[in-house]
Amino acid sequence: MTREEQLLKAKIPGPETGIEIRRTMCDICAPGAHCGVNAYVKDGRLLKVEGTxxxxxxxxxxxxxGAANRQYIYRKDRILSPMVRTGPKGSDAFRTATWEEALGLIAENLKKIKAESDPDSIVWYTGYSKWYRPWLKRLCHSFGGHNYMTESSTCYKSGWMANNLTFGRDMxxxxxxxxxxxxxxxxxxYINAYLAGRGFAASKDKGVKIIIIDVRRTQASEKLADLYLRPRIGTDGVLAHAMAKIILDNNWQDQEFLDTYVLGVEEYRRMVAQYDLETAQRITGVPKEDIFRAAQMIAETKPCSVSTNTGITHHKNGLNTCRAIMALNILIGNVDQPGGIAPVYDTFLEMGAGFDTREEEFIFETRTPERLPLVGQKRFPLWYDMNHDGQAMDLTRQILSEDPYPIRALAAFGMNTRMFPQTSQLLKALEKLDFMFATDLFWTDACRYADVVLPACSSFERGEVKAYPGGFIAYTQQAIDRVGDCRSDVEIIAELAKLLDTGDELLMQGYDACVRxxxxxxxxxxxxxxxxxxPVRSKHFKPTPPGSYLAKGIETxxxxxxxxxxxxxxxxxxxxxxxLPVWFDGDNACDKTEYPFTLMAGARLPHAIHSRCHDVPWLRSLRPEPMVDIHPEDAADLHISQGDPVTVSTTAAALHLKANLTLSANRGDLHMFHGYAEANANELVPNTENDPYSGFPSFKQIRCRIQRDETSPQTSADREEEGGKLHEL
Amino acid sequence: MKKTAIIGFGCAGYHALRAMRENGYEGEIHVYADVSHPPANPMLTTYYVAGRIPYEGMFPFGSLADLVREYPATLHMDTAVSRLDTSNRRVILSDKTKEDYDQILIATGARAVSPALGKGGGNRRFVMRTAQDAQRLKKLLDEDNVSSAVVVGASMVGIKVVELLYDRGISVILTDLAPRMFPLACMEETAQEIRLDLERRGIVTMLGSGVDKVEEYEQGIFTYLTDGRVLESDLLVLCMGTRANVELVANTHIIRKEPVKVNRGIVADTHMQTTIPGIYAAGDCCEGLNIQTGTTALIGLWANAAEQGRVAGINLADGSAAYDGSLPSNITHYFDVDFVGVGDPDIPGQRHVFHNSTGTYALTEQEGRISCINLLGSYRSSGMLRQALMKIIAGKDPEFGPDRWGLLLASGVPEEFLKLMGGLL
Amino acid sequence: MSYKITFDETKCVACGACAIACMDQNDILVEEGQFPLRRTFTRESRLHPEEKFGYYSHACEHCDEAPCIPACPSGCLFKDPETGFTVFDTTNCIGCRSCAFACPHGAPAMGLDGKMLKCDGCNQRVKAGMLPACVAVCPFDALALVEE
Structure with a gap:
């Protein structure tokens, strides 16, 4: 190999190779991270990525x-041009179309349905990514609609609601x-937000004590925890209440703080009084010594910060569990104190960057008064009261039942149907729609049910503005050639604003004008x-010092x-x-002898987020097959070995996949990652098991059973089989 | 200034020369070789015949000129040494020329042999060891219309010859006196799998029958087997084994009081010194430590020759290095098959065989001690398992920490196999 | 000068970012059956009561006395004098697996062309003053490039 060939093969940037490093950002996951990316580009094509x-x-x-961005962007199922359906819904029978034709069809149908019925018979749904949400929501408003809803109907918002109820703000x-x-x-x-993982690890290095409470043993419980508590699935609320009782019984609470700032202390004290250590140990399975020790550490170590994640809210009692846990911060007076929990002031796209924008005005200034109840408004009134959006977890029901009114059309931006419990019911509902269009990078299940499909592009193929903590503003430019004839979501939205006769001048001007x-x-x-x-720091950046929230007035x-x-x-x-954040048993009602295990769908894998990474071969290679995690002793009882084909069943469905024996799963629990086409874990979750407060599905607490597949060929070849029996030489 | 002779210029000779220069030896080095080409690798001959590497590809250390530029030495090519006067450290050439040295390394290698077979076979009889052997066979295959062949020797060389003939569309019969494939490396269970696989490909195997004699006739060659069968083919390749080239120092006890000890090879200690101070031996001509038996033995492997040459070279440069010993170890890749054998398959014990999607894993175990492993179908774990077995046989902990255990599992090794190897749960 | 890529077990969580970065750098076609040059894995020790999770990342260790180098019958492997990495030129590689057999760490694998492929320490990148891809990406600083 010549030197030039060697440099090219090693992708060394410079004039010798013609490889250029361009700045962009990764938007595979939620905007909490959106890491800076150095894209190695030659002739418009991405050769390699690296962090900036x-x-x-x-x-x-x-x-x-994020390291797999190149294969993600060049996934084999990228949609290359607008498509129009030619065959039955759910099939792959589509033809290519021009943008003009495709957008024209969408505008024609939506205007017709709006005229015939009501703008709110059209649902505007968005999944990932989240960068264009303000634009889509404004388009919905400008078109006269309100039935805008997002995948946040199952993610993050429940915790946000819990914190808003308790503290008046997210914390x-x-x-x-x-x-x-x-x-x-x-x-x-470490896995669900690696930057937070870095923060935890750095804190630990500095001597900060860490308590991890999780039903799964994870990298965090193994590497970070000074004390690890493992409650039974769905009993975290009891654990929190028991800790609260210990703190109050021993008079460890910050009474002055409670007296000054807190409402409902006595009611709360009476409620937690039922959870003595014996009761808590019996319900949660956590040794009472550990519960006591955790409560003591929380009360005695100052400052202390108690925080939760979305997983905790995927239970029928999820929102209350979140409130119960966060209440511990109140008892010890660690709210809005240095090193405690601090209020979040969103700047843009649910990220707090320390300065204000006109995002809210942008989204809401074209909104008209509502005439009809939004999707989920009746069933999940608290959700509606706090979000004024549709709760997408009621969409399937409303389409199928037409109660309280028919939904006729769906604009599906980045819709992952496998985020919906009992997905097959949603697909049945989609079949019933008069019109549906989808935008996506990839050819998803939602696309198959759409009448028109539009190809969107990745963050590398467009520019984007983001605000980051510390007052930073980033504004990327397109770094690589677009794949096929795709367009950015906001270009599509701006085009629709015109064709739908919204008269929304700002939206029609496109991304840059809106951002300005x-x-x-x-x-x-x-x-x-x-x-x-x-990224450049805004001159308006102004950090919020601890204590200012309480001083300014609590926003409850x-x-x-x-x-x-x-x-x-x-x-x-x-x-x-x-x-009150009361605890109740979130188990779904069914025969416990028939369904002796508890399924937790959605336990994170480092190389996957929802469904979008499963078809990236590099990422898939880290765990090639969908697997269900089971405790080795449970597996032994059922004669299940590593890699054996098994069936996991609930009252809703049955799935075939492979067994993974791991101590990560507690006895009696099964864990699965979701989003696989061939093993959609959420199909197992009945579409009726929702948290009445948030509407969130009970992804993480469904009774199930597991059995070894006797009929399938034995792949436990991967260990001893007939040939492996011992015999004398 | 010190003077050193290196007799033979193959793998061991090259590594000795290199190690001497890299370890500060500044004296003269004279290299004697009875060929004109640079150090060659016998293992590459079949790849050359198969057309997978060019002729120069058989010489992995490059040209003589490059070699000498990097590691200066006086080369005496095409120069046969007929005898060593070990007491005087004197090299006697075939033209009776004598040269005295301060120290001598014998690295004369080994040669292919066909014991008890007479001379029959003429131009249709081949062996496969040297670059010349390879050229000769390649010429015939390229120029003549060969349609059938008999290969004698179910050995590592034999299988590669079978493969290259088979790939040329030649029908092949493989015979061996031993009743199983790779008799020096392979257990019966794996040997049977290998044999069945060859038969499935249409290669006829006749194991357990020796060859009595061979005879050339106008159209081909007859091979007479000991069981009475007579095979007729266009050519015959004998891959029956090698013999160490020890003649330079053989029978020294007759004329000297201090003989160079020679068994099947020249016996060397862990410093690669023979029983005569100042006379060293390395590579295929010599017996080094076999850690399984604790005695010295011929273990003719390229990597062993390299290591022995390196150790000898360091000691010749007044450094201090020791050869840790070796174990019969083989890896071969033919068709799409990987076979790995480590340790002596004939040591009795309990046999454990495992199959999974990556292949077959077999081992022999006696009272918790492992003496031999065979892998069929996967090479990924071979180095790790070989290293572990070497440690086990040396009485050491195989050091299956969780990291190593995890890596072996990730490489496809069955958990039960690792447990037997002595890994932690 | 000699570089090594060191691994700190206490920091690793086997997230696989290093393996992916390596695949991106080296265009590894896992979908066609190619082996990655760096692997991560979790090992659970199930010896009661000391159940323990170990998280690991592994590739060629670039041994000082690399046994793969003398084991190669074709002389494909050698040390880069500038970086000390064990590098290769597989023009004459015959795919015999002797390197894999010699390696106590399971590093060498065969590429889709039947020739040896293994981690070269991102030799050209290091020569150009950059970090190996796996080290650059490691989210938890478990991998590092050190000069010995």
Missing amino acids: PGYPGSNGKLCTK RPDMMGRPRLLVGWGSNP YIFAGNEEELDEARRTGT PSGKLELYSTRIAAIDPAAGLDP
Whole structure:
């Protein structure tokens, strides 16, 4: 090989190879990270990715998924041009179309349905990625609609609601304030948010104590925890209440703080009084010594921060569990204190960056008064009260039942149908629609049910503005040639704004004009960030010092931190919602001898997020087959060996997959990752098991059984089989 | 200035020369070789005949000129040494020329033999060891219309010859006196699998029958087997084994009081010194430590020759190095098959065989001690398992920490196999 | 000068980012059956009561006295004098697997062309003053490039 060939093979950037490094960002996961990426590009094609050193947050690092951006972007099933359906719904019978034809068809159908029925018979749904959400929501409003809903109907928002109910704002650990004890409840930051994982690991190196509470043994329980508590699935609320009782019984609470800032202390005290250590140990399975020790550490170590993750909210009692856990922060007076939990002020796209934007105005200024109840409004009144969006978990029911009115059309942006419990019912509902269009990078199940499909592009193929903590504004530019004839979601939205006769001038002007509207006062920063490819700090950046939230006034209805929620108390009592974070058994009702195990769908894998990474061969190679995690002793009882084909069944469905024996699963529990085409874990989750407070499905607590497949060929070849029996020489 | 002779210029000779220069030896080095080409690898001959590497590809250390530039030495090519006067460290050439040295390394290698077979066979009889052997066979295959062949010797060389003939569309019969494939490396169970696989490909195997004599006739060659069968073919390749080239120092006890000890090879200690101080031996001509038996033995492997040459070279350069010993170890890749054998398959014990999607894993175990492993179908774990078995046989902990255990599992090794090897749960 | 890629077990969680970065750098076609040059894995020790999870990342260790080098019958493997990495030129590789057999760490594998392939320490990148791909990406700093 010549030197030039060697350099080219090694992808060394420079004039010799013609390889250029361009700045962009990864948007495979949620906007909490959106790591800076150095894209190695030659002739418009991506050759390699690397983290951008010095980038806010990620600072040169990428996670497992982000490192696979090249194969993700060039996935074999990227949609290359607009498509129009020619065969039955659910099939792959489509023809290519021009953008003009495809967008024309969409506009024609939506305008017709709006005229015939009501704008709210059209649902605007969006999944990943989240970058264009304000634009889509504004389009829905400008078109006269309100039935906008997102995959946040199953993700993040329940915790956000819990915190808003209790604190008046979302809350996060104040890592800058140097907590001395971190309680990660249902948290495996290494895998679900690696930057938080770095933060935890760095804290541990500095001597910070860490308690991990999780039903699964994870990298966090093994590497981080000074104390690890493993409750039974769905009993975290009991554990939190028992700790609260210990703190109150021993008078370890910050009474002055409670007296000054908190509403409902006595009601709360009476509620937790039922959870003595014996009871708690019996229900949770956690040794009472450990419960006591955890409560003591939380009470005695100052400052301390207790935080939760989304997983904890995927239970029928999820929102209350989240409130129960976060209430511990109140008892010890660690709210809005350095190193405790701190309020979050969103700047843009659910990220707090320390300055204000006009995102809210942008989204809501074209909204008209509602005429019809939104999807899920009746069934999940608290959700509606706090979000004023549709709750997508009621979409399947409403389409199929037409109660309270028919849904006729669906605009599906990045819709992952496998995020919906009992997905097959949603697909049945989609079949019933008069019109549906989908935008996506990849040829998904949702695309198969659409009448028109539009190809969207990845973050590398367009520009994007992001705000990062510390006041940073990033504004990327397109780094590589687009794959096929794809367009950015916002280009599509702007085009639709025209064709749908919204008259929304700003939206029609496109992305840059909207961004300048939203980030008014930061024009120079936007220009500089775009020109240099390097995030720029806003001149309006102003950190919020701890204590200022309490001083300024707590944003709950009562102006107090609410252990007793006045907001819930104001909801129609017919909904049966309790203003206190009461615990109840979230198990779905069925024969426990027939379904002796508890299924937890969605336990994170480092190389997957929802369904989008399963078809990236590099990532798939790290765990090639869908597997169900089972405790080795449970497996032994059922004569299941590593890699054996098994069937997992619930009252809703049965799935065939492979067994993975691991101590990560507690006895009696099964864990599965979701989103696989050939083994869709969420199909197992009945579409009726939802948290009445948030509407979130009970992804992480469904009774099930598991058995070895006797009929399938034995692949446990991967261990001893007939030939492996011992015999004398 | 010190003077060193290296007799023979193959793998061991090359590595000795290199190690001497890399370890600061500044004296003269004279290299004697009875060929004109650079150090060759006998293992590459079949690849050359198969057309998978060019002629130069058989000489892995490059040209003589490059070699000498990097590691200076005086080369005496095409120069046969007929005898060593070990007491005087004197090299006697075939033209009776004598040269005295301060130290001598014998690295004369080994040659292919066909014991008890007489001389019959003429131009249709081949062996496969040297570059010349390879050229000769390649010429015949390229120029003549060969349609059938008999290969004698179910050995590592034999199988590669079978493969290259088979790939040329020649029908092949493989015979061996031994009743099983790779008799020096292979257990019966794996040997049977290998044989069945060959038969499935249409290669006829006749194991357990020796060859009595061979005879050339106008159209081909007859091979007479000991069981009475007579095979007729266009050519015959004998891959029956090698013999160490020890003649330079053989029978030294007759004329000297201090003989160079020679068994099947020249016996060397762990410093690769023979029983005569100042006379060293390395490579296929010599017996080094077999860690399984604790005695010295011929273990003719390229990597052994390299290591022995390196150790000898360091000691010749007044350094201090010791040869750790070796174990009969073989890996071969033919068709799409990987076979690995480590240790002596004839040591009795309990046989454990496992199959999985990556292949067959077999081992012999006696009272918890492992004496031999066979792998069929996967090479990924071979180095790790060989290393582990070497440690086990040396009485050491195989050091199956969780990292190693995990890596072996990830490479496809069955958990039960690892447990037997002595790994932790 | 000699470089090594070191691994700190206490920091690794076997997330696989290093393996993916390696695949991206080296264009590994796993979908066609090619082996990755760096592997990560989790090992659970199930000896009661000391159940333990170990997380690992593994590739060629670039041994000082690399046994694969003398084992190669074709002389394909050698040390780069500038970096000390065990590198290769497989022009004459015959696919015999002797390197894999000699390696106590299971590093060499065969590429789709039947020739040896293994980690070269991102030799050209290191020569150009950059980090090996796996080291650059490692989210938890378990891998490092050190100069010995």
